Amino acid sequence: xxxxxxxxxxxxxxxxxxxxxxxxxxxxxxxxxxxxxxxxxxxxxxxxxxxxxxxxxxxxxxxxxxxxx
Numbered sequence: 001x002x003x004x005x006x007x008x009x010x011x012x013x014x015x016x017x018x019x020x021x022x023x024x025x026x027x028x029x030x031x032x033x034x035x036x037x038x039x040x041x042x043x044x045x046x047x048x049x050x051x052x053x054x055x056x057x058x059x060x061x062x063x064x065x066x067x068x069x
Contacts, residue, residue, distance in 0.1 A: 007046075043055065
């Protein structure tokens with residue numbers, strides 16, 4: 001594993017992925033999540049000149065709640 005990551009702009013993502021790509025990625029994640037195959041992303045901390053930007057993965061709601069059941 002590496003400690004490096006890439007920050008992409010909205011334009012970068014638009015050039016790399018189509019809307020269908022996003023839908024397929026989310027569908028794949030939902031298919032893996034109940035089987036405990038997917039791992040949550042690691043927290044990220046980026047030090048900046050005026051402070052620190054932190055990103056942490058949130059918890060997932062139960063599947064039934066995601067679909068409003």
